[in-house]
Amino acid sequence: MTDKKTNRSSDRAGEPGSFHSFLDRRGFVKNGMAVGAGLALTSKSAIAQAESSEKVLKVALVGCGLQGQALMDSARTDESLKGTYQMVAVCDIWKTNLIRMSRTLQAYKLGPATPYEDIEEMLQKEEIDALMVATPDWMHAPHTIIGLEAGKAVYCEKMMSNTIAAAASMVKAQEKTGGVLQIGHQRRSNPRYLHARNKIVFGDKLLGRVTHAYGQWNRAVSDPYGWPKGSELSPAELSKWGYDSMESFRNWRWYKKYGGGPISDLGAHQIDLFNWMFDAMPTRVVAAGGVDYYKEFEHEDNVMAIYEYDVDGATSRGYYQVLTTTSSQGFYEKFMGVNGTLSISESDAVNQVYREARAPSWDSYAAKGLIVKDATKETIYHKFWEQPKKWPGPHLPSRWLAGKATADVRETKGLDPWDLPITLDVRPHAPHVKAFFQAVRKNDPAAVNCTVQSAFATCVTVLSAIKAIKNGGTYTFKPGEFTA
């Protein structure tokens, strides 16, 4: 099946007008890997010409699908960003999404955003400071590199790419141009996660030595994406942009040519956190998975992977699972230390810490506002995976959490830096978008919250789970592998 599907990705390199000839002209080869610079470097980045920090940023969106919409909604609903940016252009090869996005922006008075099908034409015609790239993974390298080389700052969605080579080309392009490039691992800007990492895990070391991490993203069976009748790209258009069929264009995540499958799509968020929270790179990964349910697709529909880390001379392990045939317990992460465990998620139902009975008192942490000790009055939290016998139903009454060994971590106004209500006046991507805009204003590549170098290390970490599966279940990382 895989071969059949891969063969369908017939390489039309060199055909005039084909997408591969576009990529070839630009110095890209198939699978989105850049092998050389195409555009001449602009001598000064557009951002460097910003007259003052008050300047309204001119932003363009490339890729107007679900995540393009989420990024726009994130920026739009963050009051603090109001008036700081303007959407000048949108780009998408599919008119259905392109026109919808252009109209939506107009309706919210964030435009007028001129619609383009071709990113190069857009870059030639528009004055743009920053690109937000939310195209399928295989287009991240071409779109990011074209943007950087045109002197634009780029926010590029995760996963950086579906191949390590293409991801490396993005690192090289950033290093060569010195442009501002942030990768969309948005948890790294989320106040909840920053609090967890900087205060609970590292700062005050509430959990003690963190011996294990856990992450999961479980989803129920779902139908493949379709498309409105009559909205199909023509065979010539599909071929021009490198897609084999309307079906693979819509369900790109499942095909090797375009995406990395669930472990990449969803693991990108959470395995990234293992590296971030352990502040280390793994030494080995043991993994199993397969194409066991969605036989029509190419990528593993379930993966279970254990990453081993050497943290200050001792081994810690992170276990990750992505299952696409059950929604059991949804998506969240846990960091388990000898003194306590933190469970955390972008979803606000699953955020708490609990203290081991033998651990030193946490009263001083509560006094400092690091944790909220008493959860009797307000929010409800799930804790059933810790004490299943006491779980009375899908939503726990908060008094159940008021046991001695329990403290909840939640966003409580007045607790610095825990004062962003994540239930959400702003959406989970908003802090990351804001961090990017700030870095653009400063024209400072180091000011982003997820550099391309650290995202590259994540890309290597995540995609190596597949290497392990192919390799009989285990893959040992090589020295230097996490650097492009």
Ligand SMILES: NC(=O)c1ccc[n+]([C@@H]2O[C@H](COP(=O)([O-])OP(=O)(O)OC[C@H]3O[C@@H](n4cnc5c(N)ncnc54)[C@H](O)[C@@H]3O)[C@@H](O)[C@H]2O)c1
């Ligand atoms: N950070 C997050 O939480 C998060 C969540 C979902 C998706 N994502 C990422 O965002 C990206 C987009 O995912 P999505 O769910 O929006 O997919 P999608 O299929 O809904 O949207 C992709 C859009 O890109 C367009 N497109 C495809 N090729 C193009 C090209 N060559 N030029 C211009 N436009 C092109 C498509 O027409 C479509 O409108 C992926 O990289 C995905 O991993 C991130």
